[in-house]
Amino acid sequence: MGDAQGTTLSFHEDGKNLRVGPRPEPVLVLALECGRPRAGSIRYRLSELSGIAIGRGIERKSEQAGTELTVRVPDKWMSSRHARIEPSFGRWVLTDTESKNGSIVDGHTTKRAVLTDGSLIELGHTLFIFFERMPIEVDAPPMVELVPDTGPAGLATLVPSWHGELQRLQQIASSEIPMLIEGESGTGKEVIARAIHTLSGRQGAFVPVNCGALPENLVESELFGYKKGAFSGAQTDHPGLVRAADGGTLFLDEIGDLPPSSQASLLRVLQEREVMPVGGTRAVPIDLRVVAATHRALDDMVAAQSFRHDLFARLAGFRVTVPTVAERRADLGLLIGALHTRVFPADHPGFDIDAARLLLRYPWPLNVRELEQALATAQVLASNELVRGDHLPDSVRTGRPPGAPRPVILNETDQKVRDQVVTALREHGGNVSAVARALDKDRKQIQRWIKRFNLDPGSYR
CATH class of the missing domain: 2.60.200.20 (Tumour Suppressor Smad4)
Incomplete structure (x- = not known):
């Protein structure tokens, strides 16, 4: 209870x-x-x-x-x-x-x-x-x-719920259990997959495969390889991406986009731990760890029979959902610090206060990928100077994410009135009557301003 x-x-x-x-x-x-x-x-x-x-x-x-x-x-x-x-x-x-x-x-x-x-x-x-x-x-x-470099990249967080998930993930990392990483696009699923590979101690390569980017008619030859002469243009033997991950980790990104015709072949590889090249007659044994990722609802796809339930069972030995940046607002400073380390030179002076305020107030609907792109743009424009607000993308400066409707632009007088009302609401804990007394206005006038400026007194209590 x-x-x-x-x-x-x-x-x-x-x-x-x-x-x-x-x-x-x-x-x-x-x-x-x-x-x-x-x-x-x-x-x-x-x-x-x-x-x-x-x-x-x-x-x-x-x-x-x-x-x-x-x-x-x-x-x-x-x-x-x-x-x-x-x-x-x-x-x-x-x-x-x-x-x-x-x-x-x-x-x-x-x-x-x-x-x-x-x-x-x-x-x-x-x-x-x-x-x-x-x-x-x-x-x-x-x-x-x-600090941003605490442990493997992507595993530092101040959000307790995400910290608990990451602890479980680290316990599983050294095992052979396959993992399924879920979450919105841009949340850093590949970063988590690379961290799993690092923690696993496997000596082979980390091989990322974007299943959605593979042409449907080439999926099996790219994944499983082919023998010379298997088809027109096969001039030499090609080991394929699965064998390239032998001894390491195969990261199947956007696994939900894998064509149904290739799902059965992948299932066989995972079950038998061997791969049959296209045009081959002898299967090649493999030793690999499989980590898959998707932004799609695989449970719904299984229910709709667009994704094989037996392949899903093989991939989902351990499931983890990466939270959005909005759900990790406590980590924004850590994320900015980690990306600053990656994008800017070591002696870069940092941000001016206006730029920092914009970065921490923006909702980042496209997640870490959008944040990284914003800082990469700022690095080019700022060079070795402090990052200023005008070095950031328009969406960050205006607070209006891509695709959002244009906000109502207040004139200077209205903006001053709104600022006064917001300040009074904050100082008086959202009490409208107290705000009216403080501003020497009728309570109904305060309510009209609250409605006009789309304010919520309850958020100040």
Whole structure:
């Protein structure tokens, strides 16, 4: 059974109950230092704290004394006593502690702000993200710090649910069990597959195959190879992609696109652990690990009989679904740091605050692939200079993903009114009557503005 927090309860023989499983609780993530994007991210559990003091220090350091946490960041734009975050009447509130450059919450400079789920906090040139109810294990450490190169690529995360899946994946990696990696396009399924190969310890090659890119009439000859003279143009023996992975890992990307006529042949290879080249008379034994991936719903395809159920059973020894970037917002700083390491030179100065804000606010509907492309474009435009907002793609600058309808553009006067209403809603916890009093306006006028500007008072409570 579960309690009001969604926590699972188990009962011992003595009648006492113990909490097991994740429990939603408030979390603060130090996501990104603009001048040190490769420094990594930190996740802080807030439920046992009475307050967090954040300010500039010589080095990054987090120290807890009782229920008080002090966080220091080597950010020259941050004041030594910059801001404080503490609970107040069931909510978490940020208070600027007379900083020189101010504190910004969700794009608005503020002296005091009630934090809501997903609030983006800018202190100097360091960005934090607040999560109001992140499901987290009761025995999880109070602080987790990760840098982009923690372990094999793709296996670093501050998201507890994904961390649990990755732990199971690492346990399975060294076995012979086939794996099926599912998830939307661009989430990094091949990165996970390469990590599995690295962890497996297999000495052979990692051979990726895009099943959707193979011409239907050439699938079997490309996968299984062919003998000289097997067909017109077969001038020499060709071992094929399956044999190229002998002793290693065969990664079958977009397995859902494999033609039905080739599914039976692949099934035989997996069952017999041998491959018959096109035009051959003798099967060749193979030793390989198979990892498949797809963005399609294979369960539905099996039900519709467009994908063989016996092949599905062979591939799905262990299944893992890679979350979208939107579901991994706590990892955005880590992802940016990892891609910055890959795309930019080691001495690159990083991002200016406007560019960093845009990167952390954009929803990334096309996932890690879209983020990588955005940073690759920025690298060409910025070269060895700080990445600025105008180095980023239009979609990131406008916050409008590809294919989204154009937003209503407010004139300068309306934008000022909207900003005032948003600031007041944040300061008064979404209380419309309090906002009306603060702005000296009729309550109905505030409601008209809320409707016109498509605001949700509940999100500020």
